[in-house]
Amino acid sequence: MNRYYNxxxxxxxxxxxxxxxGLLCEMALKEGRVLLLVWNEEVLKRPxxxxxxxxxxxxxxLVFRASNPTVExxxxxxxxxxxxxxxxxxxxxxxxxxxxxxxxxxxxxxDLPDEDSLRRLIAEKSYGRPAARWIGVPTTxxxxxxxxxxxxxxxxxxxxxxxxxxxxNYAFAALVDPELAVGMPVALAVSSAxxxxxxxxxxxxARGSNAVSRGLALEAxxxxxGHMDGLLAGTREAHDAMARGSMLAGLAxxxxxxxxxxxxxxxxxxxxGIPHGAAVSMLLGxxxxxxxxxxxxxxxxxxxxxxxxxxxxEETICGILRRSGQPATLKEWGAHREDLPRLAQLGMTKxxxxxxxxxxxxxxxxxxxEHIYSTESYxxxxxxx
Numbered sequence: 001m002n003r004y005y006n007x008x009x010x011x012x013x014x015x016x017x018x019x020x021x022g023l024l025c026e027m028a029l030k031e032g033r034v035l036l037l038v039w040n041e042e043v044l045k046r047p048x049x050x051x052x053x054x055x056x057x058x059x060x061x062l063v064f065r066a067s068n069p070t071v072e073x074x075x076x077x078x079x080x081x082x083x084x085x086x087x088x089x090x091x092x093x094x095x096x097x098x099x100x101x102x103x104x105x106x107x108x109x110x111d112l113p114d115e116d117s118l119r120r121l122i123a124e125k126s127y128g129r130p131a132a133r134w135i136g137v138p139t140t141x142x143x144x145x146x147x148x149x150x151x152x153x154x155x156x157x158x159x160x161x162x163x164x165x166x167x168x169n170y171a172f173a174a175l176v177d178p179e180l181a182v183g184m185p186v187a188l189a190v191s192s193a194x195x196x197x198x199x200x201x202x203x204x205x206a207r208g209s210n211a212v213s214r215g216l217a218l219e220a221x222x223x224x225x226g227h228m229d230g231l232l233a234g235t236r237e238a239h240d241a242m243a244r245g246s247m248l249a250g251l252a253x254x255x256x257x258x259x260x261x262x263x264x265x266x267x268x269x270x271x272x273g274i275p276h277g278a279a280v281s282m283l284l285g286x287x288x289x290x291x292x293x294x295x296x297x298x299x300x301x302x303x304x305x306x307x308x309x310x311x312x313x314e315e316t317i318c319g320i321l322r323r324s325g326q327p328a329t330l331k332e333w334g335a336h337r338e339d340l341p342r343l344a345q346l347g348m349t350k351x352x353x354x355x356x357x358x359x360x361x362x363x364x365x366x367x368x369x370e371h372i373y374s375t376e377s378y379x380x381x382x383x384x385x
Contacts, residue, residue, distance in 0.1 A: 002210030008147045009173040017048035035086035036061040039093035060084045089134040095143030099151035103164040105130040139180040141242035142192025144250020146174035161266045178243035190324035191277030198280040200249040206256035213252045220248035221304035263352035272335045285314025286368045294357040331374040
């Protein structure tokens, strides 16, 4: 029996950040302590955030600029804010801000003297009920993190990707305001959008997929892929659509998690510096080809993607990346062929690799990495297919 569950209030549309004060009042905070975790000081000048103090809240503002937050960075942020003991964290930014903001809610009230104690807490998942709640305000249309209850924390020192997961840590609300994404560089906008598309595609074929998540996934894919040309052209309509599509994708994979594409992509980001959205999107076509025999309902997915099959999907993604000024092969991103076997071993991420409808192993991953390494290897593989 498949079940769908997501308790996050979602408020979507231009200017919806103006609802923040009202939502905080709904939360009936005892002391009114609010941590504003933002990616840029300029964000704090917006009326929705600048007016919180006048509304009677005690606000602590902190700028967090790092991408792909590490255990050390999360620990530093925890140390900097634990004495303030916020009752609610308002996370304003992309996926990295969301990951840190929701993770902090699980850390407050815990005795964490050093990074290793934080590592143990994440590994043991012994959070208990979070001491703070949070509200997500995304400024990039890609992660869908505002409507999920887990966060990615990187640990390059230990060569692993860690996940803070707690079913009690869904956001109180998500404010999805496309106005916050206006002016985003095209490459970042496209990478974010492709990440959201991957969330939806992987949710559709994940082992835990259900009727509701599949419906949300298909609508997310249609919305995102149908407005990709507009996003490349920088239209306002496309930014509105991407904000909506990303949220729908987040609602879909909040119940299913992701699969092989994300599993394989993590070391590509951690060790090769490939932006997450670009890394995961390059894997969509090859993993679709791998999973195709196990998919009973391919037609709706292909229709939503606007392609005839995995080969055309791969060509489409390659074209989108290149049109946005980004490389479309591992070689162009600076990866070294001799590193592929190690990257394949690291691509077996627990909870993602084993969520794929077709079993994968390092040899499978190595074959996929060889396929996307260069244009020459792509053409060779296509001829042998």
